[in-house]
Amino acid sequence: MGRPYPALRTTASIATAAVLFAGAALTAAPAAAALPAAPAPAASAPGPEFHDIPGSGGITLKGNVFTPAGAEPGSKHPLIVLPTSWGMPQFEYFAQAQELADSGYVVVSYTSRGFWLSGGEIEVAGPPDLADVTSVIDWALANTPSDPDRIGMGGVSYGAGISLLAAGHDKRIKAVVALSGWADLIESIYSGRTQHLQAAALLGGAGLLTGRPSEELSRTLASFLGSDLAKEGNMIAWGKKRSPAAFLDEINANGAAVMMGNAWGDTIFPPNQYASFYEKLSGPKRLEFRPGDHATAEATGLLGLPNDTWTDAHRWFDRYLKGERNGIDQEPPVQLKSRTDSGYEGYPDWKSVGAAQERIALDGTQRILANVDSGANGGLVMLSNALDQFVKLPPLASVPLLPRAFAGVWQSGKYAAPQHIRGTARLHTTVTANKESGTFVAYLYDEGPLGLGKLVSNAPYTFHGRTPGRPFPVDLELFSTAYDVPAGHRLTLVIDTVDPLYIEHNPTGSQLTFSSSPADPSYLSVPLREK
Secondary structure: OOEEOOOOOHHHHHHHHHHHHHHHHHOOOOOOOOOOOOOOOOOOOOOOEEEEEEOHHHOEEEEEEEOOOOOOOOOOEEEEEEEOOOOOOOOOOHHHHHHHHHOOOEEEEEOOOOEOOOOOOEOOOOHHHHHHHHHHHHHHHHHOOEEEEEEEEEEEOHHHHHHHHHOOOOOOEEEEEEEOOOOOHHHHHOHHHOOOHHHHHHHHHHHHHHEOEOHHHHHHHHHHHOOOHHHHHHHHHHHHOOOHHHHHHHHHHHOOEEEEEEEOOOOOOOHHHHHHHHHHOOOOEEEEEEOOOOOHHHHHHHOOOOOHHHHHHHHHHHHHHHOOOOOHHHOOOEEEEOOOOOOEEEEOOOOOOOOOOEEEEOOOOEEEEOOOOOOOOOOOOOOHHHHHHHHOOOOEEEHHHOOOOOOEEEEOOOOOOOEEEEEOOEEEEEEEEOOOOEEEEEEEEEEOOOOEEEEEEEEEEEEOOOOOOOOEEEEEEOOOEEEEEOOOOEEEEEEEOOOOOOOOOOOOOOEEEEEOOOOOOOEEEEOEEEO
């Protein structure tokens, strides 16, 4: 039997969420201007009821239920299920759940297995987590006034990943809102075959502090952080089983309407893998990118404050669970907000975002010594790109002062007019190493007249088993972004070998040479057009 707390209203929810905001930071589409406002409900929904919900395998999940005001026995309301983010308890979505219940939804949120007071161990969106989703839906249909034909899933970060995966495993799910999640777990924390050190350590540490990691997770994380290449195949298989991209056919066959949102600077789940997955979805879909880092774009909404991401999440559920003709399906489905502009831009698909490409030639030969940080780096996980979001302060580097012994530098000419960067920059070059293994990181800067560079994008690359002294080609995607370059500035590519965000694999005494030839010229292709 649930215990009602009718006095726990939205204001209390906001206060609770405020206490949890710091934890949310660890885990973790514009509204249509001309649309008429929805009529206010006749009465606010009562506060949450707390329940022990049976999960899969006999465990108990701690959850809460928000029910619309005046819901009568036998009435049927659309159901939204919200699994919590990594390390977060069941109170995470109080503010948003209250708003959804006020507009007519039954909302069930639960602490994901292995965390806080929920039973089981942390399985990282493995099969037991997906079985939990089915169990929670079954329980909700049996114990709340929920409509079995109108079921949605949503969440932030971990909750987003579970929701996307569940859409391929439970055909009852009709709509999904996945915010700051992942589509490909390996491409998220192991892109360029480089371990994302700070991201993995943050997630691992938060898991230990707030939950009970499974033996499989502990073993996989130890291999990952320990650079155990002999077990790389096992790790990749483990990640694939937890990646919505591996279940694309099932998700498309089930046909749920999928809205995905993420931040340009997400240092845990970078935007490229989300955009690639979005393009392959065949059902109703929407993709939104905004400035910020992991879960910061939607964080204020968890406090009950006005938030574009959550506004569109509600509109998405209203369209595909209530059938409201609110216009969200008539807008361009790809919605972007530049890191340097307050407005939104709409595109028909992701490939249209970076359709215009300009090649910057990387002429000559540059040799750099490894194992020393040149001063160019991607910042700190969760912090640097949040500063970029809120105070327009991305990671900086003084290009003239970068030591050329440890950093390769290539510069474009100065642009006479402002330029838009939208989409994904791609590096093609030829590398010669004096060791069989190595790591380098490519950085794209907006360099001003005084040589101060503002980080536009970056990406790491690691290789193993190469013959020393033998050149080999490299093609590397930098992390997607939307950035405006002022007139009089230039674009500068910097390559070095050490970045605190990543684990590097340069043996002592390593040197890397970057070269270009007439037969195979090196270049940086930038999605650039005049503003």
